[in-house]
Amino acid sequence: MNIxxxxxxxxxxxxxxxIFLIGMHIMLTHSNMIKKIMGMNIMETAIFLFVVSIGYVDGGSAPIVIEGQTIRFINPLPSALILTGLVVGVSLTAFALSLVIELYKCYGTTDSDEIMAIRRREQ
Amino acid sequence: MNDFVLQTVTQILMPFIQVYGIFVVLNGHLSPGGGFAGGTILGASIILYALTVDVKAAEGIYPDERAEMVESASVLVFVLLGLISLMMGRNFLTNIGIFPSPETGTLLTGGFIMPVTLAIGAKVASTVITLFTHLFEEKKS
Amino acid sequence: MIRRIVATIMILLLGTVLLYMTSEMPRFGDPANPTNNELSARYMEDVIEDVNIPNIVTAIITDYRAYDTLGEATVLFAAIASVLAVLAMHSDSGRGTKLDE
Amino acid sequence: MNHLPIVVICTSLIGAFASPVLGKGRPWLPGILARIIVPANAVLLGILLAHVGDVGVFHYFVGGWAPPWGIALNVDYLSLYMAMAIHVISTIILVFARGDLGHEVRLDGHRWYYTLFLLLVAAMTALAFSNDFFNIFVFTEVATIAACALIAIKAYRECVEASFKYLILSTVGSGFILLALALLYMVTGHFNLSLVAGEMAAAAEAYPMNIMVALVLLIVGFGVKSAMFPLHVWLPDAHSSAPSPSSAILSGLVVKIYAVVLIRVILTVFGRGVLSTAPIAEMLLLLSSAAIIGGSLFALAQRDIKRLLAYSTVAQIGYIYLGISLLSESGTMGGLVHIFNHALMKTLLFLAAGAMIHQTGLRDITKLSGIAKKMPITMGVFSIGALSMVGIPGFNGFISKMYLATGAFEAGKPAFIIVILLSSLLNGLYYLPIVVRAFLGAPDEGEVFTRDRIPLSMTIPLVALGLACIYFGLIPGPLLELVRRAAEHLILL
Structure with missing residues (x-):
């Protein structure tokens, strides 16, 4: 019962x-591109949660020093890095959405299977 | 969206949201917050305005040309701050004391951290607004 | 349909491995974990001396690891440049549909 | 002197940040800026190389904080070799872009194109120098976004589609990388590559699952980005539909920088101790052999010239991984030297193909018969590239194949010599018909060649690349010396 x-x-x-696995499942199985992007976001969020929880220390508080008090903090490094990670996620999402907008203008659909079908019909 | 109550409340709220955003940016090194959080709050005020009143009007408040300038200028400020410490013989992005060192916990502490936070705040606010307006309604350039 | 089944099986396999790994990880929240080493201790103890600000997270992102933050501002800049470029390039007439002219 | 790595990265970044504003209403200015910054940085890197030759390799601490608290840049021969390769090849591509870009990207998009190009160059250089896991992750993202945008900037819907596919797969890769470095941080407590390597033995003892999963996730994550064989599905679409200068930089440099980062991480951080506990190297050998054979077979079936070149890249990435995973000195040298040689050859081939498409508008290789009579220079250098790809002695492709074969022999795995020979044969089968048909075939009567010459700014880079292919085939000495030092650093650890 160790596990x-x-x-x-x-x-x-x-x-x-x-949550990570749910996000990956959405990304791999759905053909709707918006849903793929949602899956991507869920996956990233799961990783952020994972990284932030690495930094947790039992009974620790937010890492802001208050003069004259010695209290136990959580590990500040993962939180700081995830601030960076969040911005990366936003950037990727924004760019992916702009590509979907362009694809929608070209093909009139946001479904990658339908786009494949349209491409095949044209050839 | 043409809802009188919504529009009025938004217009009343906007200055408060913006002041709060600026407060979060300025106090990033003393309390929770910082350039990213504050910048997003600032951007959110304009997004709220665009959603409830009019996207075109929001673009009038923050036109594209100014957005491009702010985007470039804020990151350039960041790199140049790094290069200043390089010119002073220190390593790139070394924190150099810009202000005369006051006591811990006041606004002007932390060397170049406040200018950097301000630059990041401007950058994030501008990016959030520009991304929103461009993705919300693709414009004819 | 086949794709969905294959993907589900793959995810389940990956999930089994990851969850097995989770059970062997350092315990959540334990102060004796490998992450609570001299690295995080210095951030917590010397931040006032080093940077003279009380917010440790801000100290890390704008001073200790400012280069990462520069990279992050660059990511934002890359994203906005990409979005503007893509939307502007495809905005009006003159768009081709085929690669062969 | 010690500050030069960061100066190189920062000048590219400043150029990128300034380009959108400077280029507004002056679409020619960002191009000139880029064509000044990148060659100047190449010169600076040359000075840095000489400096490192004097004082030895060193670490540069950004922000003045020594690791583990700050971020260190790793100024060694491997990073210098990659940075030099990036800047030299980018310079040539930028000169070519002057003549070609107007044909593929609308004029008002040029400032964005050069912005993204400089961002990509800066991010790749930062990746080459970086000695910190999280820093690697951040600049990987910059490079990914810029690379995807360099494809999608061309106003064809195929490009947008290819770019989206690339972006989604890359994002999965990024997720895996972030998860892997979180797992490593969890058990080692550091982000700095050297310090993680120091903690690795103890961590592998206490938490073997974490280390193995992190290793596999890193291989898959960077494998997606560097088009390792079964994960290469995005590459043919992306590299064939992009504008020619983008294809050249994507195929010549971007996939390789991820391969180099992966190699550095596997060999210096995990080291032989972890590699010997699981058949990772053997698996990589099999995958790269599959890439070499499979990529060549796929290329054989293509009629679109840029698609053919893209599939060929899949095979050539296999060579690089093959050389590294042999874990012998000659093998590592072969893999590393092939990075530069292949960058030269593939850039040459993509640019020559771009010049042909620029002039004739044709992409189908069966329709290119007799084109050598119309474009003798372009087709001449294309032949040099093709012969070099096949591995004819006297061209630079031969040097890397020779080292790979020696490495396979040294490692006691002579079976892989057969793989190399077989792939040379396959390379010949798909490259030589193009050359033969172009020189000996009769031009189609109905074709109208509107322009009889390509601009000088396109001819000069092509000729320079062709001469470089021959030069590094005949006099590989200095290059091999640099590569030997880089390989020594990797193999000693």
Whole structure:
């Protein structure tokens, strides 16, 4: 029962892995491009949750120093890096959406299977 | 969207949101927040205006030409701050004391952190607004 | 349909491996974890001396690891340049539909 | 002197940031700016190389914070070699773009094109120098977005589609990379490559699953981005539909920088200790052999010249991974030297194909018969590139193949010599018919060649690349010396 115990102990990691898998499943199985982008966002968010939870320390508080108090902080590094990661995610999403807009203007659909069908019909 | 209540409330709220955004940017090094959070709040105020009142009017508040200038200028400021420390014989992006060092916890502490945060805030706000207006209604350039 | 089944099986396999790994990871929230080493200790203890600001996260992103933040501003710039370029280039007439002219 | 790596990255970034504003209403200005910045940076890198020759390799601490607190740049021969390759090849492509770009991208898009091009060059240089996992992730994203946009900027819907496919697959790759570096951070507590390497043995003892999963995720993540064989599905569409200068830089440099980062991470961070616990190297050998044979077979079936070249890239990436995963000195040298040689050859071939499409508008290789009579220079250098690809002695392609074969022999795996020979045969089968048909075939009567010459700014880069292919085939000494030092650094650890 080591595995169950480990999963219960690491419930934050467990949850973020499950969300990650849901996001990947959406990306791989859906042909609608908007849904693909949603899946991409879910996947990224799961990774961000995972990274931030690495930095958690039992009983720790937000890492802002208050003069004259010594309290335990959480590890600030993962949180700081995920601020960067968030911006990367926004950038990728924005660019992907602009490409979908262009594809919609060209083909009149946001479904990648339908675009393939249109391409095949034209050849 | 033509809802009188919504539009009026938005126009009343906008200055408060913007002041809050500026506060978050300026106090990024003292309290939770910073360039990214504050910039997004600033951008959100304009997005709210665009959604409830009119996208064209929002573009009037923040036209494309100014957006391009702000985009380029803010990142250039960031790189140039790094290069200044290079010219002073330190490594790139070394934190150099710009202001005379006051006591911890006041606004002008932290060397070049506040200029950097301001640049990031301007950059993020501008990017959020520009992305929104361009994706919301593709314009004829 | 086949694609969906194959993808689901792949995800399940990946999930099994990842979840098995999760059970063996350092325990969540344990102060003795490898991540709570001299790296994070210095950020927490010396931030006032080093940077003279109380917000540690801001200190990390704008001072200790400012180069990453420069990269991140560059990502934002790349995104906005890409979006503007793509939307402007495809905006009006003169658009081709075929590669062969 | 020590600041030169960051100066090189920053000048490209400043050029990129300034281009949209400067280019508004002056579409010619960003191009000139780029054509000044990139060659100047190549010169600076040459100075830096000489400096490193004097003082030895060093780490540069950005922000003045030593690792683990700050970010370190790794100024060694591998990063210098890659940075030099990036800047030299980019310079040539930029000169070519002056003549070709107007034909493929609308004039008001030129400022964006050069902005993205400079961003891509800066990001690749930063990746070559970076010695920090998170920094690698950030600049990987810059390079990904810029590369996708360089495809989609051409106003054809095929380009947008290819770009979207590339972006989605790259994003999955980025997700895997971020997850992998989180897993590594979790058990080692560091982001700096050298420090992670130091903690690796203890971490592999205590948390073997984390390390193995992270290794596999990194291989898949960077494998998607560098078009490792079964993950290459995005590459043919993306590289064949892009504007010719973009195709050249994407095929010549962008896929390789990810390969180099992956190689550096696998060999210096994980090291032989972890590699020996699982058959990772053997798996990479098999995959790269499959890439070499499979890519060549796919290329054989293509009629579109740029698609053919794109599939050929899949095969050539296989060579690079083959050389590295042999884990012998000659093999590593062969893989590394092939990075530069293939960049020269493939840039040459893509630019020559671009010149042909520019002049005739034809992409179908069966319709190009007799084209050598109309475009002798272009077709001449194309033949040099093709012969070099096949691996004829006297051209630079031969040098890398020779080292790869020696490496396979050294590693005690002579079976891979057969793979190399077989792929040379296949290369000959798809490249030589184009050359033969172009020189000996009769031109089709109905074809109208509106322009009899390509502009000088397109001829000069082509000739320069052709001469470089012959030069590095006949006098490979200095290049091999640099590569040997880079390989030593990798193989010693």
């Amino acid at each position: 169950i115990q480990g999963l219960v102990d690491n419930y934050f990691y467990f949850a973020s892995i499950v």
